[in-house]
Amino acid sequence: MNRWSQPILGVLGAIALWWGATRVFGIRPLFLPAPPDIVAAFRAQPGYLLREAGATLTVTVAGFVLAVVTGLFVAVSLTAWRSLERATLPVLVALNSVPKVAVAPLLVVWLGFGSRPKIVLVLLICVFPIVVATMAGLTSTPAELGELGRSLSATGWQTYLKIRLPWALPQVFTGLKVAVSLAVIGAVVAEISQPGGGLGAVIVLSGMSFDTPLAFAAIVLLALLSTMLFYLVVALERLLVPWSRAISG
Amino acid sequence: MIRLAGVSRTFASRDGDVTALRDLDLDIAEDQFVAVVGRSGCGKSTLLRLMAGLLAPTAGTVTIDGAAVTRPRQDVVLMHQLPALLPWRTALGNVMLPVEIRRLPRAEHQARAAELLDSVGLAGFHQRHPYELSGGMQQRVALCRALIQRPRVLLMDEPFSALDALTREELATQLQAMHMSAPATTVFVTHSIPEAVLLADRVVVLSTRPGRVLRVVDVDLPRPRSFGHNAHVARAAEHIAELHDLLIEN
Numbered sequence: 001m002n003r004w005s006q007p008i009l010g011v012l013g014a015i016a017l018w019w020g021a022t023r024v025f026g027i028r029p030l031f032l033p034a035p036p037d038i039v040a041a042f043r044a045q046p047g048y049l050l051r052e053a054g055a056t057l058t059v060t061v062a063g064f065v066l067a068v069v070t071g072l073f074v075a076v077s078l079t080a081w082r083s084l085e086r087a088t089l090p091v092l093v094a095l096n097s098v099p100k101v102a103v104a105p106l107l108v109v110w111l112g113f114g115s116r117p118k119i120v121l122v123l124l125i126c127v128f129p130i131v132v133a134t135m136a137g138l139t140s141t142p143a144e145l146g147e148l149g150r151s152l153s154a155t156g157w158q159t160y161l162k163i164r165l166p167w168a169l170p171q172v173f174t175g176l177k178v179a180v181s182l183a184v185i186g187a188v189v190a191e192i193s194q195p196g197g198g199l200g201a202v203i204v205l206s207g208m209s210f211d212t213p214l215a216f217a218a219i220v221l222l223a224l225l226s227t228m229l230f231y232l233v234v235a236l237e238r239l240l241v242p243w244s245r246a247i248s249g
Numbered sequence: 250m251i252r253l254a255g256v257s258r259t260f261a262s263r264d265g266d267v268t269a270l271r272d273l274d275l276d277i278a279e280d281q282f283v284a285v286v287g288r289s290g291c292g293k294s295t296l297l298r299l300m301a302g303l304l305a306p307t308a309g310t311v312t313i314d315g316a317a318v319t320r321p322r323q324d325v326v327l328m329h330q331l332p333a334l335l336p337w338r339t340a341l342g343n344v345m346l347p348v349e350i351r352r353l354p355r356a357e358h359q360a361r362a363a364e365l366l367d368s369v370g371l372a373g374f375h376q377r378h379p380y381e382l383s384g385g386m387q388q389r390v391a392l393c394r395a396l397i398q399r400p401r402v403l404l405m406d407e408p409f410s411a412l413d414a415l416t417r418e419e420l421a422t423q424l425q426a427m428h429m430s431a432p433a434t435t436v437f438v439t440h441s442i443p444e445a446v447l448l449a450d451r452v453v454v455l456s457t458r459p460g461r462v463l464r465v466v467d468v469d470l471p472r473p474r475s476f477g478h479n480a481h482v483a484r485a486a487e488h489i490a491e492l493h494d495l496l497i498e499n
Contacts, residue, residue, distance in 0.1 A: 142333070144329050144331050144333040145333055145335070147303065147327070147329070147333075148329075148333050148346075149350075150303060150321060151301055151302075151303060151321045151326070151327045152321070152346070152347050152350045152351065153320070153321050153323070153350075153351070154350045158350050162335075162346065162349065162350065163335065166335065166337050167335075169337075241337070243336040243337050243378055243380060246336075246378070246380040246381075247336050247379075247380050
């Protein structure tokens with residue numbers, strides 16, 4: 001048993017169970033399509049589905065990258081000026097508690113049709129975990145490292161660049177892993193509330209025409225997209241902070 | 250060189266003010282090696298941080314070469330009980346940190362950093378990360394980082410106390426050799442009386458809180474000293490016994 005065989009067996013087992021259930025209980029594809037129905041739905045129009053998946057991917061990645069930049073900036077600013085944190089953190093928490101789904105139609109009103117309101121929704125939905133995780137990382141600098149910086153008369157900038165930010169990176173990545181999954185959700189929510197393109201729109205349209213296998217094909221693509229993005233972030237983490245696993249082990 | 254005159258330091262705590270040091274006087278001559286011993290909580294670490302310019306005295310003055318210490322100085326280095334290494338930097342990278350922060354010429358210090366690492370027995374480990382090094386090796390890297398700036402004053406806060414007994418003796422012996430070849434005024438806080446007697450020209454005994462100087466014991470044994478058997482083992486034992494009694498009675 002190598003480290004790959006177990007997850008692969010798990011996935012194959014789940015698919016087999018699903019397939020078996022549709023056969024044993026005679027479930028109609030309208031309610032729950034079997035895996036071959038979904039494959040058939042994909043093979044009927046692969047170009048269309050992949051194009052829409054590409055649209056969703058573009059919105060997701062654009063919003064996520066924007067959220068990373070914004071989140072890091074906000075977190076660094078809030079930890080650098082404690083009075084700013086005290087003044088704005090309650091506002092941020094309150095804003096974050098607003099259901100983003102409710103904001104989606106408003107964003108269309110404010111930003112018009114097209115990809116801009118979708119990207120902004122992705123940003124809104126995934127920026128908060130990045131801010132929280134980065135702030136936690138930036139405020140967890142060990143006392144002796146803080147004192148090291150002070151005893152070397154490091155400037156504020158130097159302390160951030162050479163000590164506090166690198167120290168925060170493992171926690172930043174914890175936030176990024178949460179955020180990247182939320183980013184896909186944000187993109188789909190935006191596409192459902194403003195159908196026009198993307199896998200979210202495919203799901204809405206297939207629902208209208210009772211084409212459940214097509215909806216499932218879109219959902220499977222979304223799951224693949226989300227998994228792929230998650231592991232991309234994991235790979236980036238291993239590349240940038242190889243020491244994190246070594247010291248927390 | 251370092252002079253503390255009437256120094257007191259109190260800290261605010263939930264149960265009111267706590268006086269860590271009260272009315273402490275101490276003179277340390279250039280290139281002298283001074284060990285500071287005392288019970289836990291007698292203000293030893295506070296004393297070092299006052300000299301490092303990381304804390305200001307509540308009363309009295311701390312001066313180095315006649316100038317009041319109001320902030321960290323470039324020629325004064327503090328070394329911690331923990332190695333305090335940056336886990337994402339190699340051993341060499343960690344030693345170079347002060348050079349980068351203080352914007353000193355890089356090339357010449359790079360060579361010096363490599364020499365320092367070699368001199369403490371880390372020749373094959375320049376490119377290793379802290380998590381690939383043992384505790385003793387990490388503390389050696391921290392020592393090199395302290396010495397890269399050629400400090401005139403080296404303040405050491407129980408630097409070897411987290412290490413096993415043998416590594417500890419080994420490092421103390423290495424520190425003695427370094428002090429003999431390139432002396433710097435050193436203030437060395439420790440809980441170990443034999444370590445203090447091995448290393449120090451003078452041992453300062455602090456009283457329990459609030460800390461004052463209870464006694465200064467001069468150790469005039471010839472160097473290099475060692476922990477093992479030697480001609481001066483009897484005199485060293487006398488010093489150790491004297492310091493032991495002072496700390497126990499206190």
